[in-house]
Every structure is written in structure tokens, then in C-alpha cells.
Amino acid sequence: TILWPGQSGKEYKYWIHPIGTTFKDQAGNYVFARETSPGRWVPVYIGQTNNLSTRLASHEKESCAKRNGATHIHAHTLG
Numbered sequence: 485t486i487l488w489p490g491q492s493g494k495e496y497k498y499w500i501h502p503i504g505t506t507f508k509d510q511a512g513n514y515v516f517a518r519e520t521s522p523g524r525w526v527p528v529y530i531g532q533t534n535n536l537s538t539r540l541a542s543h544e545k546e547s548c549a550k551r552n553g554a555t556h557i558h559a560h561t562l563g
Contacts, residue, residue, distance in 0.1 A: 486525060486558055488515060498558035503546065505557060507536035512561040514540065518553035528554040536561070 487495040498515065501507075514536065516529040528549045533539035536559060543549075 488527075488558065488560070496560050498560045501557050501559060503550065503555060503557055505540075507540055507559065508561075509535050509537045510561045512536045512559055514560070515558040516546070516549035516554040517556050517558050519555065525556075525558070526553075528552045 486498050486500060488498050489495050496513070498513075500517075503516070511534045513530070513532045515525075515527045515531075517525040517527050520526055529545050531539070531543075531545075540557060540559075
């Protein structure tokens with residue numbers, strides 16, 4: 485897991501998954517990220533959806549995120 489700060493500064497727990505992971509039908513925030521050194525991550529693309537399953541199954545920004553070094557999705561479910 486990793487803690488990412490929200491806009492307010494409050495930190496939220498995200499679970500780290502390889503790109504290509506299948507997600508449940510849940511609302512959430514997600515980060516396409518690349519690891520710069522062990523345990524140190526840089527966000528490449530940040531988004532929010534009502535359904536992680538359908539949104540991340542065929543995300544139009546995934547190939548661009550990968551070209552920019554993203555290897556993982558960090559997911560925070562809402563609710």
C-alpha cells in the first residue's frame with residue numbers, strides 16, 4: 485500500500501496493482517504510477533471513476549501512461 489495526499493492534504497491509502505489487474509465494480513480514485521526507486525512512486529496519470537472495473541479495463545490513457553514509465557495502478561476505493 486501507499487499513502488497519497490488528496491487536494492486537502494489529507495492522506496489516503498491506495499493499493500498497488502500491476503497494470504492489467506482486474507478490478508471489482510467499485511467507485512474509486514486511481515493513479516497510473518512509475519517506481520523511481522524501491523518504494524518511491526511518481527504519479528503519471530490520476531483519475532476518478534464510478535466503476536474501477538470498466539474504467540480500467542480499457543483506459544484510453546493507459547498506453548500514454550506506459551510510454552511515460554507507468555507500470556502500476558494505485559487504487560483507492562470509495563465507500
